[in-house]
Amino acid sequence: MTRRILAAFLGLTLALLIGVVVPLGVMSVDHDRHAFSDETVAAASALASAAEERLADQERGAPVLGTLSFHPALIGHDQFAVYGSDGRVVIPGPAKLRVTPAQVAAALSGKTVQEWQDEPQDGLLVLRPAYSGSQIVGVTAVQRAADPLNEQIASLWLGLGLTGLIAVLLATTLSIGLARWVGRPLRRLDAAADRLGAGELTVRASTVMGPPETRHLAGTFNDMAGRLESLISSHRTLVADISHQLRTPLAALRLRLELLHDDVDGTATGELDGALGEIARLSRLVDGLLAVARVEHTRPAPVTVDLRELVRERVAIWSPLAQEHEIQLLTSSGDAIVAATAGHLEQVLDNLLANALDVTPREGQITVSVRRHHDLVRLEVIDSGPGMTPAQREQAFRRFWTQPADSPTRDSSSGSGLGLAIVHRLVTVDGGTIALTNVPGHGLAVQIDLHPASG
Amino acid sequence: MAIGAEGATTSGPEDPETSPGAQERATGLHVLVIEDDPAIGRQLERGLERAGYRVSRAVDGSQALLAGPADVILLDLGLPDIDGLELCQRLRARSAAAIIAVTARSEESARVATLDAGADDYIIKPFGFVELLARVRAVLRRINPAESGQLRHGALTVDPRTRRVLVSDRDVALTPKEFDLLACLAEDPGRVLTRQEILERAWGGHWYGPSKVLDVHMASLRRKLGDPALIETVYGVGYRLAAID
Numbered sequence: 046m047t048r049r050i051l052a053a054f055l056g057l058t059l060a061l062l063i064g065v066v067v068p069l070g071v072m073s074v075d076h077d078r079h080a081f082s083d084e085t086v087a088a089a090s091a092l093a094s095a096a097e098e099r100l101a102d103q104e105r106g107a108p109v110l111g112t113l114s115f116h117p118a119l120i121g122h123d124q125f126a127v128y129g130s131d132g133r134v135v136i137p138g139p140a141k142l143r144v145t146p147a148q149v150a151a152a153l154s155g156k157t158v159q160e161w162q163d164e165p166q167d168g169l170l171v172l173r174p175a176y177s178g179s180q181i182v183g184v185t186a187v188q189r190a191a192d193p194l195n196e197q198i199a200s201l202w203l204g205l206g207l208t209g210l211i212a213v214l215l216a217t218t219l220s221i222g223l224a225r226w227v228g229r230p231l232r233r234l235d236a237a238a239d240r241l242g243a244g245e246l247t248v249r250a251s252t253v254m255g256p257p258e259t260r261h262l263a264g265t266f267n268d269m270a271g272r273l274e275s276l277i278s279s280h281r282t283l284v285a286d287i288s289h290q291l292r293t294p295l296a297a298l299r300l301r302l303e304l305l306h307d308d309v310d311g312t313a314t315g316e317l318d319g320a321l322g323e324i325a326r327l328s329r330l331v332d333g334l335l336a337v338a339r340v341e342h343t344r345p346a347p348v349t350v351d352l353r354e355l356v357r358e359r360v361a362i363w364s365p366l367a368q369e370h371e372i373q374l375l376t377s378s379g380d381a382i383v384a385a386t387a388g389h390l391e392q393v394l395d396n397l398l399a400n401a402l403d404v405t406p407r408e409g410q411i412t413v414s415v416r417r418h419h420d421l422v423r424l425e426v427i428d429s430g431p432g433m434t435p436a437q438r439e440q441a442f443r444r445f446w447t448q449p450a451d452s453p454t455r456d457s458s459s460g461s462g463l464g465l466a467i468v469h470r471l472v473t474v475d476g477g478t479i480a481l482t483n484v485p486g487h488g489l490a491v492q493i494d495l496h497p498a499s500g
Numbered sequence: 501m502a503i504g505a506e507g508a509t510t511s512g513p514e515d516p517e518t519s520p521g522a523q524e525r526a527t528g529l530h531v532l533v534i535e536d537d538p539a540i541g542r543q544l545e546r547g548l549e550r551a552g553y554r555v556s557r558a559v560d561g562s563q564a565l566l567a568g569p570a571d572v573i574l575l576d577l578g579l580p581d582i583d584g585l586e587l588c589q590r591l592r593a594r595s596a597a598a599i600i601a602v603t604a605r606s607e608e609s610a611r612v613a614t615l616d617a618g619a620d621d622y623i624i625k626p627f628g629f630v631e632l633l634a635r636v637r638a639v640l641r642r643i644n645p646a647e648s649g650q651l652r653h654g655a656l657t658v659d660p661r662t663r664r665v666l667v668s669d670r671d672v673a674l675t676p677k678e679f680d681l682l683a684c685l686a687e688d689p690g691r692v693l694t695r696q697e698i699l700e701r702a703w704g705g706h707w708y709g710p711s712k713v714l715d716v717h718m719a720s721l722r723r724k725l726g727d728p729a730l731i732e733t734v735y736g737v738g739y740r741l742a743a744i745d
Contacts, residue, residue, distance in 0.1 A: 292604040293537055293578075296626035300543035303629050307550070321628075325696040328626050335606065336709075365719035366712070392709060399710030464710060 046231070047224035054220035055213065062209045070205045074198050081194045082159055085171045089125075089157075089187040091118035093175035096127050100135065100175055100183040121190065127175075128153075128184040135183060141165050144186045148172050152184040167191045230255030234263055237270075244345075244474060246274040284338040288331045295331065299324045333463040337444065340470045347384035347475055349498040352415050352422060359394040360413060363402075370402065373410035381415045381422045383495040389471040390424075396464045397426045397491050404430025404488060412487075421494040430488035438481040442469040529640065532570035534558045534587075535602070536579050544574065547629045553636075561587045570597045571643075572636055577603045577614065585617040592618030598639035602627075631700045634684070651686040654744040656730065658686040667725055677702060678721045681714075685731065689741040692734050 095116055119125065126138030132149050143165065148158050152172035160170045168190045175183045230251065237250040249270060250263040299321065306317045360376050367374040383390075394413075401411045409429030416423055433441065445462040472479045477495045484490045531553045535541035541557055548555045553572075558564040561582030564575075573591060577584025584601070591599060601619040603610065614622045620639045623632060641661060651658040657666040663679055665672045674682065680702040684693060693701075699714055718739060722728045732742045 289604045292625040293540065297537065297539035297543060299626045299628055300540065300547060304543060304546055304550070324626065325694075329696075332606065339607065362720070363716055365723050366716045369715075369719050369722075395713060396710050399712035402712060 046228050047221065050224040050227075051217065051220045054216040054223075058212050058216040062212065066205055066209055070202060073201055077194060077197055077201070081189075081191070082169055082171075085169050085187060085189045086157060086159065086173065088118040088120070088123065088189070089171040089173035089185050092116055092125060092127075092187060093173045093183075093185040096136075096185055097175045097177050097182060100127070100129060101177045119187070121193075123190075124188040126186045128186070130182050132184075138186065138188075142170075142186065142188050144170065144172065149184050149186075152186075153181055155181060161191075162188070167195070227256055227259065230259040230263060234259070234266055238266065241270055241273070243476065246270070246277060281338050281341055284334055288335040288338065291327075291331050295324060295328055299328075337463055337467060337470075340467050340474075343386065343389075343470075343474050345474050345476070346386050347496075347498075348387050350383050350385045350387075350390060352381040352383050352390070352424065352495070353378040355390055356394065356413055356415055356424070359391065359398065363398045367402065367411065370405075371407045372402065372405050375410060375412045376414065377412070378415040379417065381417070382498045383422050384498040385475045385477075385495060386471075389475060393468050393471050393493070394426075396468045400464065401426055401428035401430070401489075404428055406430075409488075418494060420497070422497050424493040424495060425490055427484055427490045428488040432483040432489045433481060438483075441465050441481060442479070528552070528554060529571040530554045530556070530569075531572045531574060531636070532556050532558065532564070532567055532597070533574045534561075534564040534567075534579070535574070535576045536560055537576070540576075544632075547632070548636075551629075551633055565590065569595060572639060573597045573599045575599055575601050575619070577601055577605075585613060588614070588617040588619055596643075598643050600635055600639060627700065628697070630697055634687070634701060651683070653686055653689040653741055656686065656725070656741075658683055667727075672724055672726075674721065674724060675717075677717050678724065681717055681721055682725075685739060685741045690743050692738050692740045694738040696738075698738060 124138050124142040125136075126134060126142055126144060127136040128144075128149050129135045130153065132146060132153060138144070143162070148160070148170075149172065152158050152174050155174055157174075158170070158172035162168055162170050166188075168188050170186065170188045172184050172186045174181045175185055233254075234250045237248050240248040249267045252260050252263045252267065254260070255263075302317055302321055302324065306314060306321070309317065356376055356378050360374055364374050398411070398413075405411055405428045411429070412425075412427045414423075414425045414427075416425075442465050444466045469479055472493055472495075475495070477493055479494075480492045482490050482492065531548050533541060533544050533548070533555060535544060535557070536559050538559075541559065545555045545557055556567060556570065558567050561579050564573075564579075564587065573595070575584065575588055575591065577588070579587065584603070588599060588601060591597075598620045599618060601614045601617075601622040602625065603614065603622055604625045605611075606624045611622055620642065621635050623635055638660070651660070655668045657664075657669075658679075659665075660683055663676075665674055665679065665682060681698060684698060684701045695711060695714060699711060702714075702717075718731060718733075722731050725731070730742055732740050734740060
């Protein structure tokens with residue numbers, strides 16, 4: 046946005062400079078040159094009338110005496126010469142004065158000759174007929190140096206150029222200032238929206254800075270964030286409350302069935318066992334829901350975690366079980382210090398290893414690896430199970446998602462469908478990402494990208 | 501040892517023949533159940549009486565404070581009149597009875613607060629009688645070490661009081677979790693404990709995470725005991741200690 050405002054301001058300023066200031070300069074230069082040539086013509090005329098008397102005398106055969114050098118119309122380094130009616134030189138000018146016979150002839154015919162010369166000196170040559178009455182008695186030639194005019198023109202352009210430069214600088218400064226005034230609250234709003242998106246629900250934008258439109262926008266954003274916060278927190282408390290409220294009747298039901306179990310005999314005990322099994326499942330679901338509610342309430346409190354050490358420790362704990370199932374549990378890990386909330390990554394690894402062991406057949410293998418991936422640290426768990434279809438992968442992080450009942454690897458005793466949802470939350474709350482891909486020749490790969498600990 | 505008091509009803513033990521769990525015996529010890537929910541309160545009374553305890557009941561905090569001494573107090577923390585933790589502190593101040601708090605809250609912070617308020621143990625709803633009676637026995641053992649009995653099964657000896665495990669008179673170092681698992685299996689060798697029962701007993705009831713963690717600890721426990729066949733997996737149900745030939 047800063048660039049656009051700057052471009053608009055500079056464009057406008059340049060258009061103004063080109064459309065107004067440049068023509069003004071051109072007109073002004075034109076005017077100066079006209080004035081210069083008018084003055085030179087006037088000087089030549091004055092000289093012509095001063096020379097007229099002597100030229101008339103000369104017509105009568107008298108020699109031309111004296112000099113016109115000090116005529117008041119002449120200034121500075123003006124050069125001049127006087128020619129008789131026959132075109133011959135009466136008063137010769139210096140070498141710098143170059144006049145052609147054609148020019149003299151043109152002047153003798155009554156014209157005023159004006160010619161800008163570069164050689165031998167930059168200036169204006171004017172030839173003016175000298176009249177005695179109505180008769181042309183000779184010609185005066187005046188060459189005036191253009192230096193003062195050129196200097197005047199140069200300083201005019203310099204002045205205009207400086208004015209233009211100042212205008213451009215002023216426009217730049219103003220536009221940057223304006224862009225900041227408009228842009229800063231927008232950038233802050235953007236940062237606030239980012240943090241809100243990352244789950245920091247208490248974040249609000251400042252409504253005291255910037256133009257009214259931006260302040261209004263910040264106000265609207267805050268209203269939205271407020272509603273979102275209360276909606277989400279009421280949703281979470283609802284889940285927790287419901288789970289709590291379910292526990293008391295569940296306890297009563299379970300105790301009652303257990304007592305009944307001791308009172309009846311025969312076929313009824315089988316039914317009661319089934320009912321108790323259902324209660325156990327329901328209890329586990331309530332526990333799972335509470336766990337989800339709790340994990341969704343977690344605020345990120347990252348500490349430095351040695352991921353290599355953590356992987357080594359969790360794998361050591363899980364190895365005996367893997368051996369019982371004749372599954373190879375392999376690790377490859379480089380040094381990796383990451384930032385994560387204490388306890389989160391242990392839970393993540395436990396869940397992922399449990400899932401991997403569920404789907405990996407006997408004599409299969411599970412690989413846990415840690416490596417740098419761009420500027421992040423990638424933790425990857427690859428099993429040798431059947432993998433997941435794209436549709437399953439898309440659904441897998443949702444609550445209550447479980448492998449389809451017809452899946453050969455599905456273990457009916459485990460899986461409330463909340464494990465991966467919890468893992469997802471535990472990873473993302475610390476700013477990490479999690480993705481599922483199928484590895485050809487193996488099974489499913491769970492890839493988790495974590496932020497390295499800074500400093 | 502226990503005396504009934506006004507505001508609390510006392511009933512004698514029922515016929516011991518109907519007691520749940522073969523290992524339970526009529527002890528005659530007195531349990532005070534403080535529970536406002538009539539459905540749960542009534543079942544607790546029945547179950548504890550069947551297990552051989554004398555049971556009295558209070559339905560709120562003020563009744564509980566008027567009740568006479570008991571050996572074990574089962575205290576529901578969600579009472580209508582007095583805050584559960586406050587009542588727990590007051591009961592602790594005036595009685596040496598073992599207090600087991602009954603709560604619907606499973607968070608770590610809530611459990612810590614409960615223990616800090618003077619409770620000896622806690623049990624989280626919804627619990628079953630197996631877990632409840634085990635916890636009652638455990639707190640009684642702690643109060644009265646003479647009651648504690650070593651559990652023997654072949655070459656295996658488990659001592660719940662000192663938390664020692666011997667295999668052929670050789671000490672086996674176990675983690676607390678592994679000990680808890682072995683202790684519940686050794687209480688009744690040969691009986692199958694369901695995964696759910698073991699999870700409840702060893703993880704304070706309502707630990708949530710992959711239940712595979714149970715298998716992880718079992719695998720590690722088998723290794724340390726040196727005889728993988730000692731703990732049998734009953735597929736789809738749970739675990740038990742193998743019968744001795």
